[in-house]
Amino acid sequence: MCLFILLGAAVYFDVCFRRIPNGLSLLAAIAAVPYWIGVSGDAMPASIGQQFLVLLVATGPLLLLFAVGAVGGGDIKLLGALLLWIRAGDVVGMIAVIILAGGAVAAGAVAHALWRRRQWREATVPFGVAIAAGAMPVLADDLVFTLKAAGVLG
Secondary structure (H helix, E strand, C coil): CHHHHHHHHHHHHHHHHCCCCHHHHHHHHHHHHHHHHHHHHHHHHHHHHHHHHHHHHHHHHHHHHHHCCCCCHHHHHHHHHHHCCCCHHHHHHHHHHHHHHHHHHHHHHHHHHHHCCCCHHHCCCCHHHHHHHHHHHHHHHHHHHHHHHCCCCC
């Protein structure tokens, strides 16, 4: 649940200020460790290692997106922190939803700029919104999986 709150705060800051505070991404990354300890039990070192491997593999493409100016540094840090939470098998689906949501958010930003009688090139895209939208279905599914594994949902 804390990750949902942190994502909500990241969306708020990104929409209002076009900036995602480093502290939010750092808290999300740090909170992943106790999550995996609770979920994995005896297999915890392997689970955490796998999550860091997913992050390591994704680092190259993420840095390339930042280098070409496609996304900002705060977006990359938030996405990196999320990769520590998402099971390896769910990463591709999450990225696909983020890309689709990013297109919708970008179209909305351009429409807003045009409506305000600005050049469409002046539109700034709060990509943190797309990241949160892409992560929510996967995180909700993982939450149900975790609650079932803990015996809470039967």
